[in-house]
Amino acid sequence: MxxxxxxxxxxxxxxxxxxxxxxxxxxxxxxxxxxxxxxxxxxxxxxxxxxxxxxxxxxxxxxxxxxxxxxxxxxxxxxxxxxxxxxxxxxxxxxxxNRSKQQGLENNSxxxxxxxxxxxxxxxxxxxxxxxxxxxxxxxxxxxxxxxxxxxxxxxxxxxxxxxxxxxxxxxxxxxxxxxxxHTFKPVDRIVEALTQMQHGLFSNRLPDFKQVELQEIGQKFNAMADTLQKSTQNNHRLTQQVIRLQEDERKNLAREIHDEIGQYLTAIHMDASAILNGKKLSGAKESAKAISDVTRQMMDMVREILQRLRPRVLDELGLGLALDELM
Known part of the structure; x- marks a missing residue:
């Protein structure tokens, strides 16, 4: 009701x-x-x-x-x-x-x-x-x-x-x-309409100044809340765009490092492996194998560095339990 x-x-x-x-x-x-x-x-x-x-x-x-x-x-x-x-x-x-037999209250009884x-x-x-x-x-x-x-x-x-x-x-x-x-409850319909628009993500709607003191205070609180939500939404949108740009930049850096560094290492390994296959002297094969070992160690250090950069900081700052809770 x-x-x-x-x-x-x-x-x-x-x-x-x-x-x-x-x-x-x-x-x-x-x-x-x-x-x-x-x-x-x-x-x-x-x-x-x-x-x-x-x-x-x-x-x-x-x-x-x-x-x-x-x-x-x-x-x-x-x-x-x-x-x-x-x-x-x-x-x-x-x-x-003093009363006759016909006298009575027939009407309007x-x-x-x-x-x-x-x-x-x-x-x-x-x-x-x-x-x-x-x-x-x-x-x-x-x-x-x-x-x-x-x-x-x-x-x-x-x-x-x-x-x-x-x-x-x-x-x-x-x-x-x-x-x-x-008439008194007509502003309530206006408030409900504004809340419905806010529910759908439209935070630009504002309530007018009502004549009733109680509703006027509600309107002021609603407008302040709408301003806060609108600013928060704009900030979140800007932060989301920044995160996306940072992710794109990180991907580009990783792609460049993989292409420039690991690609060269792989090329060197391939050349040394070919030299071992085509070589006739054992001393030359040892030198090529030593070069492959050095390049592989450098690749492992680079991959470890890349993985360290990709590692979520929340694991180090909060621990595994809180990190899983935050992820959920």
Missing amino acids: SLQLKLNLMITGLLLLLLSASAFFIVKNASEDVRAEVTSTANLALHLLDAEILQYSSDFGWINNAESNSVFRLQNLGNIRHLKIEFYDMNGKLRES PPKWFTNAMGLSGAGLSKHTRNIMVSGRYVGQLVVTPDPSYEIAEVWGDTIWILGLAAIFFVLINILVYFAVR
Whole structure:
């Protein structure tokens, strides 16, 4: 995995972590706001209902004169969305409610996991009951149940909108980060190209002065290394040419010595040998043989001198072991 891809993944992970933390705190703050609003509405409604109950508790006739399905006229409280208010008669039958049967959250209903994440099922949102006593007689029960579903739906709508903006922001930031990292790593491609050319023996290539401080130092070190290698290569090439010329000169000298010296000796040996073959006196043959012996000794001295010149100096300076290692 390239360093550029790793940086992009790291930044993407940090953005996701930041967005997750932001969503958590948004849901947490919204939950506290909904709880406070529903609780305050419930307390206010209970105070009003207690006042109504107190007003009619001494008069039993209002129940008899009330409509069959409307005792507290709870249908007029349908605009109170945070509370569900219900009145049950003494037999436990629902007489009236501020919620109609058709009323609900058909549209923009939040998912179940979001409702659970709000955590509004705890203390402070439990239902409240009031027993209705008229002239000491139990006539029914009034039940007030906090209902945060409408507020949760509104929070869900706002959260969807915020998450949509966050998603767009996340995509735009990733695109900007990708191009920024790509632009930042563009000099790395230039460095790799220069190293590839150096690998193929092209030491004349130089890196420009990069804007980044770190890459600028790398470029300076690379250029210094390229200068050193180029000079070393030129020196090696010059030394190689000198060695080749010295070898050629040595070969010419050896050829000249072999031709001038050994050639003459061989000619002399040949003449003395012919004299021995054609000679009739033993004294003449001895003189020719003595001359051949002298010439042969001189040839041996010359060959020993030539071999000494051809002998590698490393043998004398380093010894046989190090000389073999150097040769390998």
